[in-house]
Amino acid sequence: GAVVSQHPSWVICKSGTSVKIECRSLDFQATTMFWYRQFPKQSLMLMATSNEGSKATYEQGVEKDKFLINHASLTLSTLTVTSAHPEDSSFYICSARAGLAGGSAGQETQYFGPGTRLLVL
Amino acid sequence: DAKTTQPTSMDCAEGRAANLPCNHSTISGNEYVYWYRQIHSQGPQYIIHGLKNNETNEMASLIITEDRKSSTLILPHATLRDTAVYYCIVRLQGAQKLVFGQGTRLTINP
Numbered sequence A: 001g002a003v004v005s006q007h008p009s010w011v012i013c014k015s016g017t018s019v020k021i022e023c024r025s026l027d028f029q030a031t032t033m034f035w036y037r038q039f040p041k042q043s044l045m046l047m048a049t050s051n052e053g054s055k056a057t058y059e060q061g062v063e064k065d066k067f068l069i070n071h072a073s074l075t076l077s078t079l080t081v082t083s084a085h086p087e088d089s090s091f092y093i094c095s096a097r098a099g100l101a102g103g104s105a106g107q108e109t110q111y112f113g114p115g116t117r118l119l120v121l
Numbered sequence B: 001d002a003k004t005t006q007p008t009s010m011d012c013a014e015g016r017a018a019n020l021p022c023n024h025s026t027i028s029g030n031e032y033v034y035w036y037r038q039i040h041s042q043g044p045q046y047i048i049h050g051l052k053n054n055e056t057n058e059m060a061s062l063i064i065t066e067d068r069k070s071s072t073l074i075l076p077h078a079t080l081r082d083t084a085v086y087y088c089i090v091r092l093q094g095a096q097k098l099v100f101g102q103g104t105r106l107t108i109n110p
Helices: none
Strands: A004-007 A010-013 A019-025 A030-038 A045-051 A067-073 A076-081 A090-098 A110-112 A116-120 B009-013 B018-023 B031-038 B045-050 B061-064 B070-075 B084-092 B104-109
Touching (some): A004 A090, A019 A090, A019 A116, A030 A067, A030 A076, A045 A067, A076 A090, A110 B045, B009 B018, B018 B104, B031 B061, B045 B070
Parallel strands (some): A010 A116, B009 B104
Antiparallel strands (some): A004 A019, A030 A090, A067 A076, A090 A110, A090 A116, B031 B045, B031 B084, B084 B104
């Protein structure tokens, strides 16, 4: 399957600082990328959907000014957690989808990155 | 997207077939069934998906009932590395997002 990478794999920061997480599709062009968050012993929660070259669509309850998403190219999306606080500590996972809506089933599959563990002290 | 129901947890002996059920009784005609799994502290891994017909790949088989209201993921010869949380997700073809439920925690025992 297609490969999605994330960087960094883990990060520790002080409260009040901003953290940027990168998500890259390594062997395909991702028209759409997604950002999820996962707290311990819970399922993945979708935070936002970003299409290349346009503004991200945030899920209800996710603050767009706190979680800045940029999808400037077909292979890179970034999530910046601004003014991070301890409650933002979580496992952040991106995924990427290739192709266009209505394309072949293989193009519709979402592939996930390995995740970034954020700890805010 | 249609909601799915999965058992919270299951156990299976190593070397045996692991059969993971999923109920999606409200599925509509153009919704696909996707299966992903998440091994501890990793991102989800795509396993397989299907619409109506049974599907098989190198990882697993997907059996979808004729009325499409339920499906079963089969791992034919489970190994210890198959221990993970398995998510069954129903999604419209071309829909933007995957919404995860709680999944089934599958433990493969030696």
